[in-house]
Amino acid sequence: MNEVAVLVGGKAGDGINSAGAMVAQLLNRLGYYTYLYFDYPSLIRGGHNFAVIRGAERPVTSCRKKVDFILALNQETIEAHRNATGPETAVISNKDLVKGPGQAVPVHDILAAENAPEIMGNSALIGGFAKAAGIGWETVDAVFRAHIPKGTDLNLTVARRAYDLLQTVHTVSRRDMKPLPLLTGNEAIGIGMVNGGLDTYISYPMTPSSSLLHFLAEQKEKFGLQVVHPENEIGVILMALGASYAGKRVAVGTSGGGFCLMTEGLSLAGMAELPLVLLVSQRTGPSTGLPTYSGQTDLRFVMHAGQGEFPRLIVAPSDAADALYWSAVAVNIALKFQVPAFILADKTLSEGTYSVDLSSVPQVGREEPGTWDGALPYRRYADTPSGISPLAFPGAAGAVVKVDSYAHDEAGITTEDADLVEKMTKKRLRKWESLRQEMQAFPQVRVTGGAGAPAALLCWGSTRGVCTEVADQMGLRVISPAVLSPFPEKALKMALNGVDNLIAVEENATAQLAEIAIQHGIPVNNRVLLFSGRPFTPEDLLERVRGVLS
Amino acid sequence: MTGRQLITDTQNTWCPGCGNFSLQHTLKNILAGLEQEGKSLDDVVLVSGIGCHAKIADYLNINSFYALHGRAVPVATGIKLANPELTVICCSGDGDSYAEGLDHLIFAAKRNIDMTVIIHNNRVYGLTTGQYTPTSPLGFRGKSTPMGTVEYPFNPLELMLASGATYIARGYTKKMDLLRTLIHDGIVHKGFAFIDVLQICATFFPLTDYYTPRVYELKDHDPASFDAACAKVKEWDYNSDAPIGLGAFYQRTLPTFDTRMAVKPVSDEERSRAVKMFLLSRS
Numbered sequence: 001m002n003e004v005a006v007l008v009g010g011k012a013g014d015g016i017n018s019a020g021a022m023v024a025q026l027l028n029r030l031g032y033y034t035y036l037y038f039d040y041p042s043l044i045r046g047g048h049n050f051a052v053i054r055g056a057e058r059p060v061t062s063c064r065k066k067v068d069f070i071l072a073l074n075q076e077t078i079e080a081h082r083n084a085t086g087p088e089t090a091v092i093s094n095k096d097l098v099k100g101p102g103q104a105v106p107v108h109d110i111l112a113a114e115n116a117p118e119i120m121g122n123s124a125l126i127g128g129f130a131k132a133a134g135i136g137w138e139t140v141d142a143v144f145r146a147h148i149p150k151g152t153d154l155n156l157t158v159a160r161r162a163y164d165l166l167q168t169v170h171t172v173s174r175r176d177m178k179p180l181p182l183l184t185g186n187e188a189i190g191i192g193m194v195n196g197g198l199d200t201y202i203s204y205p206m207t208p209s210s211s212l213l214h215f216l217a218e219q220k221e222k223f224g225l226q227v228v229h230p231e232n233e234i235g236v237i238l239m240a241l242g243a244s245y246a247g248k249r250v251a252v253g254t255s256g257g258g259f260c261l262m263t264e265g266l267s268l269a270g271m272a273e274l275p276l277v278l279l280v281s282q283r284t285g286p287s288t289g290l291p292t293y294s295g296q297t298d299l300r301f302v303m304h305a306g307q308g309e310f311p312r313l314i315v316a317p318s319d320a321a322d323a324l325y326w327s328a329v330a331v332n333i334a335l336k337f338q339v340p341a342f343i344l345a346d347k348t349l350s351e352g353t354y355s356v357d358l359s360s361v362p363q364v365g366r367e368e369p370g371t372w373d374g375a376l377p378y379r380r381y382a383d384t385p386s387g388i389s390p391l392a393f394p395g396a397a398g399a400v401v402k403v404d405s406y407a408h409d410e411a412g413i414t415t416e417d418a419d420l421v422e423k424m425t426k427k428r429l430r431k432w433e434s435l436r437q438e439m440q441a442f443p444q445v446r447v448t449g450g451a452g453a454p455a456a457l458l459c460w461g462s463t464r465g466v467c468t469e470v471a472d473q474m475g476l477r478v479i480s481p482a483v484l485s486p487f488p489e490k491a492l493k494m495a496l497n498g499v500d501n502l503i504a505v506e507e508n509a510t511a512q513l514a515e516i517a518i519q520h521g522i523p524v525n526n527r528v529l530l531f532s533g534r535p536f537t538p539e540d541l542l543e544r545v546r547g548v549l550s
Numbered sequence: 551m552t553g554r555q556l557i558t559d560t561q562n563t564w565c566p567g568c569g570n571f572s573l574q575h576t577l578k579n580i581l582a583g584l585e586q587e588g589k590s591l592d593d594v595v596l597v598s599g600i601g602c603h604a605k606i607a608d609y610l611n612i613n614s615f616y617a618l619h620g621r622a623v624p625v626a627t628g629i630k631l632a633n634p635e636l637t638v639i640c641c642s643g644d645g646d647s648y649a650e651g652l653d654h655l656i657f658a659a660k661r662n663i664d665m666t667v668i669i670h671n672n673r674v675y676g677l678t679t680g681q682y683t684p685t686s687p688l689g690f691r692g693k694s695t696p697m698g699t700v701e702y703p704f705n706p707l708e709l710m711l712a713s714g715a716t717y718i719a720r721g722y723t724k725k726m727d728l729l730r731t732l733i734h735d736g737i738v739h740k741g742f743a744f745i746d747v748l749q750i751c752a753t754f755f756p757l758t759d760y761y762t763p764r765v766y767e768l769k770d771h772d773p774a775s776f777d778a779a780c781a782k783v784k785e786w787d788y789n790s791d792a793p794i795g796l797g798a799f800y801q802r803t804l805p806t807f808d809t810r811m812a813v814k815p816v817s818d819e820e821r822s823r824a825v826k827m828f829l830l831s832r833s
Contacts, residue, residue: 181832222824224816231657235624242628245615268618394595394613404616413560414608
């Protein structure tokens, strides 16, 4: 087999995500590009959870409908995923809980024989899967030793018993590629921000952003980060702006609902010209919506949020490698231009796990902006040709650093003078133009698929991978802006050269990017939209694109 | 910078007779005193909310963050967490921190972050021209309650005591010597210092004739005793007619949030190594 898909299912609390991660690491160790999609309802115990792991010869960021293996931890997994299985699908199940086809692992008996705790039951199923997939024991051994630091030997003994009991069904052959780091989108965002010099991360828990808070809180000592979980999202953004004023590189993270509460703070960041990075990871809305499912419904919200007019950067990475790069860029740009910089993600990206080929990611480190030359009196909002005022922070000798939410003069003192208000507004908006020019040096719009094809898919964020997969099969072009503000009109129009049929593919009901493109004079011929909270499968997308092409 | 001009040349727009003048004058004197004692005013930050009180950010010539209505306290929290070396003074109003931003005030007290919150409590919205606030007395006739309010005020001292503030005081803009002592002690206090200042609003709620005969300076009160403080803060409930105690009601020393949250700095090399190790652990 040169491509393989595995589904792991069970009830919430069964450790499906970690079992899925072990399967992903087995495929990774065999030399496959790996992608893991985790599907779970908004509850803690009970309910059906499943993970689909896909291994392929080239990078993949979506899951096909059919799977080659099912690891069923409960009966519901068999029933709920009948559509994902066929006669070829190998089923490995927990004998104690599942009746049905395939090979059964006597989990209870194995644990009893080894006097192992119940929590090790998944190791038996993973051992059983490894055998069914013809994976050599040395690979299983290596993966367990690398990823199960506690009770490694006992877990391996449990896995070995199942391994010895089962038969190989399909052999997943070894490929000649070294294992790659497997990162969730949120971990990649965190690492990217740390690479960009992040000092402080402030967040109130909200799916699907929370795992970034958890990750950075866990790693804070190693990374030298301050991680704060305040009383609410209003507190989050205002604390962040306080820390930014005091000279820290700060990021906040939330989803749409939390971001609603942050909008007054966002507008303050715009007026006070305070650098700030915001992760907004979209889920299905409106309102509470589907907390644990995905969507691309907040592009226009993020683009226009906050009263008044002020520049902002919005980047929408498409996968973990992309997130690693753009998150570092966001930290540096926020500081350089003293603007809010958004990382616009979604549940698919934030909580999906991806192989990250670091050699394909341009290195971005901590960049130092121009600072104040020490000339007194210091003026926090000194007017300059670029609109960017030299930065100084409280504590700097002799500088009186005044920031202000009111309209203000160059020194940061409130004003209602008509001419001064116009002058300072122009100064702020000049940063928008400077930012637009700066971003032209970045890969703002990416073209994949058939570069010269006259029919093109227009997409953004996490759907770029599935679009590319489908486009490669159908001979289409894929055009995907990574930067959405300042809107890269020029780069987008260049990428569109020769396109006569532009098909917007978005996971929302109103084709938000398409509408923005139209405002910029770009005709959009067709729309393929999905708003169930679930990501496109390549099969469904292909069928729907074929539908609009015929 | 030493001997700095502490008042900016910005035109002052408080009404004649406004209690904010007393507060500004008091803060100016305290800052000048601190500077004389050798403290650099470069390391002092003033944060204000929105309301008449907040104009003080424009008037005092020190680092300042003129924030949003109700949001002075979280901004001040962020500043102190980012740089614990800074002395953070947060001026806020009763509409500001008792209504719009009450949650932040309670949490700042709960965390015992080392900062000083001065509430310019005039018990009325001034800048929006006269509506009731959380500390206006029952029956207060404002523009939004022309027939009088039908809710009792809350007692901010009691609330702060319950929330974990480690320095709780009440001052009055017509007792400036005491006010200076209370705010100074609050700034020096290592922890969350809260000073509710009865501030005269000359235009919308001129209470001088009410306050002056009722206020008295706390004597024979032990601010280290939580129980004594509980009893004392209840003497006047911001509504009924009762003696109004001024002074420090409560003070104790506890670990501060900014100290506990301090991060051990990591060099760029250590950080890169940590990132590499993490990436390796995932492959």
